[in-house]
Structures are given as structure tokens and as C-alpha cells.
Amino acid sequence: xxxxNRCKNLMDQELNxxxxxxxxxxxxxxxxxxxxxxxxxxKASQSEIGYLHLYxxxxxxxxxxxxxxxxxxxxxxxxxxxxxxxxxxxWADCIRQDxxxxxxxxxxxxxxxxxxxxxxxxxxxxxFPVKVKGEIVAVIGVGNAISAYTQETACYINQIIQDxxxxxxxKIEQIKDQAEAMKREFNETPNxxxxxxxxxxxxxxxxxxxxxxxxxxxxxxxxxERIAEKLELPQQQITGLVIGALIHDIGKISIPTQILNKVxxxxxxxxxxxxxxxxxxxxxLKGVKSPWPIFEMINQHHERLDxxxxxxxxxxxxxxxxxxxxxxxxxxxxxxxxxxxxYAQGADKAIAELKLNRGIKYDHYVVxxxxxxxxxxxxxxxxxxxPPR
Numbered sequence: 001x002x003x004x005n006r007c008k009n010l011m012d013q014e015l016n017x018x019x020x021x022x023x024x025x026x027x028x029x030x031x032x033x034x035x036x037x038x039x040x041x042x043k044a045s046q047s048e049i050g051y052l053h054l055y056x057x058x059x060x061x062x063x064x065x066x067x068x069x070x071x072x073x074x075x076x077x078x079x080x081x082x083x084x085x086x087x088x089x090x091w092a093d094c095i096r097q098d099x100x101x102x103x104x105x106x107x108x109x110x111x112x113x114x115x116x117x118x119x120x121x122x123x124x125x126x127x128f129p130v131k132v133k134g135e136i137v138a139v140i141g142v143g144n145a146i147s148a149y150t151q152e153t154a155c156y157i158n159q160i161i162q163d164x165x166x167x168x169x170x171k172i173e174q175i176k177d178q179a180e181a182m183k184r185e186f187n188e189t190p191n192x193x194x195x196x197x198x199x200x201x202x203x204x205x206x207x208x209x210x211x212x213x214x215x216x217x218x219x220x221x222x223x224x225e226r227i228a229e230k231l232e233l234p235q236q237q238i239t240g241l242v243i244g245a246l247i248h249d250i251g252k253i254s255i256p257t258q259i260l261n262k263v264x265x266x267x268x269x270x271x272x273x274x275x276x277x278x279x280x281x282x283x284x285l286k287g288v289k290s291p292w293p294i295f296e297m298i299n300q301h302h303e304r305l306d307x308x309x310x311x312x313x314x315x316x317x318x319x320x321x322x323x324x325x326x327x328x329x330x331x332x333x334x335x336x337x338x339x340x341x342x343y344a345q346g347a348d349k350a351i352a353e354l355k356l357n358r359g360i361k362y363d364h365y366v367v368x369x370x371x372x373x374x375x376x377x378x379x380x381x382x383x384x385x386x387p388p389r
Contacts, residue, residue, distance in 0.1 A: 047142035094127040185291040221245035223329035230369040240292025251281025304361040
């Protein structure tokens, strides 16, 4: 038995368990499905990096989709998402040839075309066409294994993809069906009914009106909308996000103003009381009829990818995309805006915090989308002062 086969047998046992867990998990976005599937393929190929991008045979375009964790740690994702295949380098040859390809000396085999500036370095590379019902719908690439890729390795990975792609496609279609169901509910639910429910909930906050929180929520909502547009989320999902962000801190009506506006550092007991604004806020909205996950947005916007957030200590896959977006917008505004009792730390420090904890506390793709928005307009339409020149 070759060393590869011995490793493969051990790997198969572990991968089988991980694939079973993957197919049982309930994902909330198609990107999360692609991300976790890609990580399994990268592991199976004993590679360092990988990517999974979508392909449209009618337009001859590749839509950049997800990169493996190692790639995300090395460079920022791009939001110039549609990539004509004629401009792609040899990494896309698997689509052109309708067969997997191997490049064990990538720098000398590849032309400079097709790899944008700042692209992660490639030494060895394999890519595979992903077919559903006989049509190429995606490309999976892996790279930088310790040793050269072999035909045996390529056949093994290709077989894994063939054996699992139907189930992966089914999971993605389920999420799309859920999105369509949400869209139908959005279209069928009278706007007046939604607004009345929301206004009744928001009216509960009037007795403990706080100027800073009101302005903060408005700015977070506008930033969240920009981020969601950059991520190309469906319009009905963006609408729900805007509403959820507008009331994400509604639970602070239950927090004494002397704690909300305290100049000195909060005592441990006071901080624990402040943290209750997430659960108190979600309790206010519980039972309100809405096609959007408003409850989750309010309850989860202080959760963090690494499980260090509150109130439940959720991790990446358990946090809805809307809450991940609000978390980034909330962090930026909290640090970039003046409060009644202190001056702002500044946009520079806010950005440093987001970059430092990108992929640790804050979602890679959301931070990258925020940075793209910030680079487009650092004032976010006049909400903030322009940075000094």
C-alpha cells in the first residue's frame, strides 16, 4: 500500500464523519455552504489553500464566490465579482478542457494574466470543473500542497466532488427556496401590517428615549445597507436588515441612563446589566409578525465568530448574516462617533479594530465589503467627517 493510500484511508474515515456533519448542518446562506464544502475539499487534498467559484456557461463568466480560510487570512476578498473566462489564467483551464488540471510548477506554467494584484501566491495547483446535471456550474481549485500533486490525488478529489456535489447542490437549492419563500411572504404581507407591528414595538422605547442610541441606530442602519448592497444580498433581505439595524439597540430602554452614559469604566455588575440589552430587545420583538429575522438581528449583533460575544456565545455558523453585518457597522460607529460624555476614538482606530479581528470576531466578507464602502466614501453620505488629508 502506498503512503498516499495509507493516508487516504485514514483521511476517508475522518472526512466521512465531517461530511456527515456538514450535510446535517442547517446553513443560513449559500456562501456558508460553499465555504464549508471548500474547506473539506482543501483538507481532503492535503492542500494549503483553495477557492470555489461559480460559472455561467451562457455568459462565459466566472463569479468569484469563496476562498479557503488560509486565503482569507492572507489577502482581502474582491467585490469585482464577475470574471470573464477569456481573461482567466490557466487556473480556469479545467472549465475550458472540461477536465481536472494539474500544475505542479504554477509560477513557470502560468502567464501573468488572470491573477490580480495582491493575489495569494501559488506554487502547486489543481482545479476541477463542478458539474450538476452534466453542466459545469462551478470550479474548485486547491493549491500549495507540501508535495507534488499526482494523477492519483486528482482522481481521488474528483471522485469526492462527483460523489458529493448533488447533495451540496440540494442544500444550496433549499436555501434559495427559503429565500424565495421569504420573498413571497414579503410580497404577500401588507406593508401596513408590518409597519404597525414595528411601530408598536418601537413606541415602547419612547418612555426611555436616548438621543445617542437613536442616532447610533440610524447610522448603523445606513452603513449596514451599504455593506449589504456591496455583498449583493437580495433587496428584500436588505430591507429587513435596514429595519433590524434601526432597532438593534431597542433593549437599551431597560438599561438605566446612568449606566448608558457613565463616564468611568463600568463595574462588572454594571457591564453584565448592560449586556442584557440584547435579550431584552429581542424579547420586545418576540412574536412580532415579520418576514425577516428581526429577533435574531437584535439578539445576535454582539455575538462574535470566535464565540466570545454575548448573550449566547454563538460561533460563526450559528450567527445570521444580518447580525454579522450589524456587528461590523455597530463597532465602527461606536468607535467613530462622539458620545455625550466622551469624544470619539476615531475612524482610524475603528478600522484598525475591524482589520485586527477580521476572521476572528468579524466576518471576513463583511469586513472586506465595509472597507470597500469606506474607500468609496469615508463619510458614508455625510454621516461622518471626512478623514484628514
